Structure formats: C-alpha cells, structure tokens
Amino acid sequence: MARYVITLLYTVLLLPGVCLAAEGGVEKGKVIFEKYCVKCHGEDGSGSEHGKYLKASPARDLRTNRLFFTDSELVIIINHGAAWREMPNWEYVLSEDEVQNVAWYLRTLKFVPDPREGERIFEKKCALCHASDGAAKKIWKAPDLEGSALGPFETARLIRYGIHNTLMFPRESVQTNAEIADVVDYLESIKIKK
Numbered sequence: 559m560a561r562y563v564i565t566l567l568y569t570v571l572l573l574p575g576v577c578l579a580a581e582g583g584v585e586k587g588k589v590i591f592e593k594y595c596v597k598c599h600g601e602d603g604s605g606s607e608h609g610k611y612l613k614a615s616p617a618r619d620l621r622t623n624r625l626f627f628t629d630s631e632l633v634i635i636i637n638h639g640a641a642w643r644e645m646p647n648w649e650y651v652l653s654e655d656e657v658q659n660v661a662w663y664l665r666t667l668k669f670v671p672d673p674r675e676g677e678r679i680f681e682k683k684c685a686l687c688h689a690s691d692g693a694a695k696k697i698w699k700a701p702d703l704e705g706s707a708l709g710p711f712e713t714a715r716l717i718r719y720g721i722h723n724t725l726m727f728p729r730e731s732v733q734t735n736a737e738i739a740d741v742v743d744y745l746e747s748i749k750i751k752k
C-alpha cells in the first residue's frame with residue numbers, strides 16, 4: 559500500500575515537470591525541424607516542392623502523424639529513416655534528446671481534414687467494395703463501414719497498410735496521408751452513433 563502511495567506521489571509531483579520539459583522540447587524541436595526537415599517536408603509539414611519530387615517517393619505529409627504513429631513509433635522512424643527512400647536516418651546526426659524534441663514538435667502540427675473530399679475519394683476508391691451494392695461486398699463480405707468498431711487511429715493505419723491476405727489492399731503507395739485522413743474523417747461522420 560505504502561509503495562502505491564509513494565508511486566502516486568511521485569507521479570503527481572513529477573507530471574508537471576514532464577509537461578514543462580515537453581513544452582521546452584517543442585520549442586527546441588521546432589528549431590531542429592526548421593534546420594533539417596523543412597527542405598523536404600515544408601514549413602508546415604505538408605511537403606516542400608523539393609520533397610514532392612524526390613526520386614523514390616514524395617516526402618509524406620507530417621501534419622497527420624497522430625493518425626498513423628504512436629509516440630515511440632515516431633521516434634523510431636526519425637531515428638532510422640526509410641530504407642531505399644530519401645528519408646535519411648537521423649540517429650547519427652541528432653542526439654537522442656533532439657530526436658525526442660523534434661518528435662514532440664511534430665505532434666503539435668495540425669491537419670484539418672475535409673470530409674467532403676473524403677467522400678469523393680471514398681466513392682471513387684472504396685465504394686466498389688464497401689457500398690451496400692458493391693460487388694465485393696456480396697462475394698467477399700467487405701464490411702459495412704458505418705458500423706465499424708474501429709477508431710480513427712486503427713482505421714487510418716488499416717487503410718494505409720491494408721489487411722494481409724484479403725481484398726483490403728494497402729493504400730500507402732496510392733493515397734497520400736492527407737487523402738487517407740480525409741477518408742477517415744468522412745468515415746467517422748457516417749458512423750452510426752451507439
């Protein structure tokens with residue numbers, strides 16, 4: 559019991575400290591972002607002209623990072639980069655703290671999704687299977703998305719990476735992060751509220 563009280567006390571006492579550290583970290587992260595990342599990812603994280611026309615694949619939109627990655631995944635990606643693409647690995651350039659700070663800064667970027675754009679994409683790319691009269695709906699049982707129990711995070715990852723061995727193919731290479739975020743927002747808007 560005493561141990562729980564002590565742990566609780568520590569948490570209560572330390573939390574404001576952690577929050578303050580995160581706040582200072584965001585400021586430092588912004589400086590790092592401007593120095594190393596803007597070249598490809600753009601001032602606001604949506605992608606620079608340079609980043610859009612890289613050889614292997616465009617620099618992805620970072621404003622949507624909360625939809626796709628947990629805190630620790632984000633740190634891992636920044637550290638390791640993307641093999642065979644032009645996202646460098648930063649672990650030898652930035653210190654551990656700097657990577658953490660830039661990750662905190664990325665968490666403050668905002669993307670405002672457009673559900674109408676999401677609906678347009680859905681009609682074009684998803685309705686074939688998911689609309690009530692969709693061909694694959696009848697044969698392979700593509701589920702009704704109005705009734706989906708998945709939250710935005712799970713839905714976004716599922717659209718991006720697909721479901722292995724099913725007709726639900728990954729969209730990572732055909733849809734941008736922003737397009738996926740728009741579709742997710744549209745799907746949230748049609749969900750049957752329980």
Ligand code: HEC
Pocket residue numbers: 590591594595596597598599609612615616617618619620623626632635636640643644645646648660735
């Ligand atoms: C030379 C260009 C370039 C620079 C500089 C760069 N990136 Fe990237 N970044 C990319 C590319 C290209 C991708 C997409 C890789 C892929 O398609 O998997 C990417 C992807 C990412 C992703 C994953 C996004 C996603 O949704 O998959 C994160 C996070 C990221 N970059 C963070 C950073 C940070 C932080 C910096 C600065 C420290 C940085 N990048 C600098 C080119 C760059």
Ligand code: HEC
Pocket residue numbers: 680683684685686687688694698699700701703705706707708713716717721724725726727729741
């Ligand atoms: C070729 C047919 C096909 C297309 C096109 C397709 N899907 Fe799917 N989708 C499926 C099937 C089949 C499943 C069920 C997979 C399984 O067996 O788990 C599924 C599952 C899903 C799920 C999981 C739902 C849940 O609650 O488990 C989501 C979300 C989803 N799809 C979204 C989309 C979106 C968004 C698009 C368009 C960008 C899309 N799908 C395009 C066939 C398709």
